[in-house]
Amino acid sequence: MKKTAAFVLSLLLAAGAAAQQYQGQPPIRGVVDTTSRPTDRQGKGVFQFNEDGVYFSNEFDGARLNSIQRTGPLEYTIAITPENEPINMSPWYAFQVWSKAPAEISVKLVYPEKARHRYTPQLSSDGLQWKPLVEERITEEDKANTEGGATARPKSVTLRLQADTKPLWVSGQELHTxxxxxxxxxxxxxxxxxxxxxxxxxxxxxxxxxxxxxxxxxxxxxxxxxxxxxxxxxxxxxxxxxxxxxxxxxxxxxxxxxxxxxxxxxxxxxxxxxxxxxxxxxxxxxxxxxxxxxxxxxxxxxxxxxxxxxxxxxxxxxxxxxxxxxxxxxxxxxxxxxxxxxxxxxxxxxxxxxxxxxxxxxxxxxxxxxxxxxxxxxxxxxxxxxxxxxxxxxxxxxxxxxxxxxxxxxxxxxxxxxxxxx
Ligand SMILES: [Zn+2]
CATH class of the missing domain: 3.40.630.10 (Zn peptidases)
Known part of the structure; x- marks a missing residue:
C-alpha cells in the first residue's frame, strides 16, 4: 500500500501525542490603546573582533542583534531587545557570523528581564535553505521547572557555532523577509x-x-x-x-x-x-x-x-x-x-x-x-x-x-x- 502523506502525518502526530499540549491564551477582553508609539532604531553594522578574526553583522533585512560583547577568546554575548515595550514574549533574533579561519565559537543570547529564549536557531549558508542547529550544540541556562509554554523556557542559551570564511546565518526561524x-x-x-x-x-x-x-x-x-x-x-x-x-x-x-x-x-x-x-x-x-x-x-x-x-x-x-x-x-x-x-x-x-x-x-x-x-x-x-x-x-x-x-x-x-x- 502506498503510504499517503496523511498516514505519515498520523504517525508523526501519534509520536507527539504524549507531550502536553499548549491550551492557548485567554481571550482578549476590552479595547487596547493602539495609538502609535515610538519603536527603536536598531544600530546596523559589522561588529569586528580582530583579536579572534571573527565578525558579526546585522546589516540585512530581518536581522536583530542589538549589542554584542566579547567575553573571552572566541566567546561572545549578544543582547536581543524588542522594538518597544510592553510586548509579548517572542524574542526574535537574526545575525550573520564569519571568521578569517575556520573556528568554533560560543555565542550566548541574552534577553531583557521579562523575556526568555523561545526560538530554536535555524542556520543557513545562503539565507534560503535552513536547518535547525542540533540540540547538542545548544546549552540552556536558568530554565524554570514548569511544563510547556513560556515559563518552561531558559533565560538564556549558549550556542556552539562553526564559523568560517563564508557568512553563516543564524536566525530565530527561517528568514522570510x-x-x-x-x-x-x-x-x-x-x-x-x-x-x-x-x-x-x-x-x-x-x-x-x-x-x-x-x-x-x-x-x-x-x-x-x-x-x-x-x-x-x-x-x-x-x-x-x-x-x-x-x-x-x-x-x-x-x-x-x-x-x-x-x-x-x-x-x-x-x-x-x-x-x-x-x-x-x-x-x-x-x-x-x-x-x-x-x-x-x-x-x-x-x-x-x-x-x-x-x-x-x-x-x-x-x-x-x-x-x-x-x-x-x-x-x-x-x-x-x-x-x-x-x-x-x-x-x-x-x-x-x-x-x-x-x-x-x-x-x-x-x-x-x-x-x-x-x-x-x-x-x-x-x-x-x-x-x-x-x-x-x-x-x-x-x-x-x-x-x-x-x-x-x-x-x-x-x-x-x-x-x-x-
Ligand atoms: Zn500571532
Whole structure:
C-alpha cells in the first residue's frame, strides 16, 4: 500500500501525542490603546573582533542583534531587545557570523528581564535553505521547572557555532523577509495567472500586497491574511500551502474557483518583518489589537478593501488569520455567533481531524465578539465571515505544516461547495 502523506502525518502526530499540549491564551477582553508609539532604531553594522578574526553583522533585512560583547577568546554575548515595550514574549533574533579561519565559537543570547529564549536557531549558508542547529550544540541556562509554554523556557542559551570564511546565518526561524514573500507572491501569480495588487502602504511605506484567486467578478469570497506578527513564520508556511492548494490545477480547486474569489494578504506587517521586530509594526503597535480602532495603516488597508468589496456587492463567507505560537491551536468563535455560513468552522475542523488520523488539535472558542480588537472578531462582526485564528507551533515539523495547509484547504473547498450547492 502506498503510504499517503496523511498516514505519515498520523504517525508523526501519534509520536507527539504524549507531550502536553499548549491550551492557548485567554481571550482578549476590552479595547487596547493602539495609538502609535515610538519603536527603536536598531544600530546596523559589522561588529569586528580582530583579536579572534571573527565578525558579526546585522546589516540585512530581518536581522536583530542589538549589542554584542566579547567575553573571552572566541566567546561572545549578544543582547536581543524588542522594538518597544510592553510586548509579548517572542524574542526574535537574526545575525550573520564569519571568521578569517575556520573556528568554533560560543555565542550566548541574552534577553531583557521579562523575556526568555523561545526560538530554536535555524542556520543557513545562503539565507534560503535552513536547518535547525542540533540540540547538542545548544546549552540552556536558568530554565524554570514548569511544563510547556513560556515559563518552561531558559533565560538564556549558549550556542556552539562553526564559523568560517563564508557568512553563516543564524536566525530565530527561517528568514522570510518582504523581499522573499513578494517573490513567492510573484511566482504563484505567474504560475497560475493570478492578479497581484496593492491595497495600501505600511507605516514605513512598504506595499501591502493582495493576491486574488478565482472568479474576479464573483460575489462569493473568502479572505486569508498572515504575518501580523513578524516572527510567526510557521503560520506563514501553513498559509503558503493553504493558498497553493486553493490555486492548484486540481478538479476540486478549479470547481471552487469557478464561483468563488479568494483574497490573500500574505504579509500584513512588512516593516516589522524587515526590521526584525518581535511583534509590533513600525507604529509600535500589535496589529492584532487594532481591529476596532484602526489607528494603523496596515489594518486600515484591509478594513477599507473589505468595505469596498462589500459596497461592490461582494459577500464574505470565511476569514482565516494565520499565526504561530507554542503549539498548534485553533482560536475559534463560539457557535452562538452566526455569520454567513453558520457551522462552517466547527464542521471544517471536524473534517480536518477525520482526514488526519490521530489528530486532536486544541480548539479554543471565544465567547466574546465585541469590542472586535482582533481580526477574527472584526471579520465576523462586520462582514459575517465565519472566522478563525489558525496557529501553528514554532517547532511543528515543516512537512507536517505543509500537509495541514493542504488538508485544510481541500476540506474547506469541499465543505463550502457542499454548503453552497444550489
Ligand atoms: Zn500571532
Amino acid at each position: 518582504s523581499r522573499r514573500v513578494f517573490g513567492w507572491i510573484d511566482d504563484i501569480a505567474r504560475k497560475h495567472k493570478l492578479t497581484v495588487s496593492e491595497i495600501g502602504k505600511s507605516t514605513g511605506g512598504r506595499p501591502l500586497k493582495l493576491l486574488t484567486l478565482g472568479n474576479k467578478s464573483g460575489k462569493k469570497a473568502i479572505l486569508v491574511i498572515s504575518r501580523q506578527h513578524p516572527p510567526e513564520v510557521t503560520g506563514y508556511f501553513a498559509m503558503q500551502s493553504f493558498v497553493e492548494t486553493l490555486a492548484a490545477d486540481t478538479k476540486l480547486a478549479q470547481r471552487f474557483r469557478k464561483d468563488w474569489t479568494v483574497y490573500v494578504v500574505p504579509l500584513m506587517n512588512p516593516d516589522g518583518v524587515d526590521g526584525g521586530f518581535w511583534r509590533h509594526n513600525v507604529g509600535g503597535i500589535d496589529l492584532n489589537r487594532d481591529w476596532s480602532d484602526f489607528n494603523q495603516p496596515e489594518t486600515r488597508a484591509v478594513r477599507d478593501f473589505l468595505k469596498q468589496r462589500a459596497a461592490d456587492g461582494g459577500k464574505f463567507y470565511f476569514g482565516i488569520d494565520f499565526h504561530s505560537t507554542w503549539d498548534d491551536i485553533y482560536y475559534t468563535l463560539d457557535p452562538k455567533f452566526k455569520g454567513n455560513m453558520p457551522g462552517l468552522v466547527p464542521e471544517w475542523l471536524e473534517k480536518i481531524q477525520q482526514a488526519i488520523p490521530h489528530y486532536k488539535p486544541v480548539i479554543q472558542p471565544s465567547d466574546r465578539l465585541e469590542p472586535t480588537t482582533v481580526s477574527r472578531n472584526y471579520f465576523l462582526k462586520e462582514h459575517g465571515m465565519e472566522a478563525i485564528v489558525f496557529e501553528i507551533g514554532d517547532n511543528t515539523p515543516r512537512d507536517l505544516i505543509t500537509e495541514k495547509g493542504k488538508v485544510g484547504a481541500t476540506e474547506l473547498m469541499k465543505l463550502i461547495l457542499s454548503k453552497s450547492a444550489p
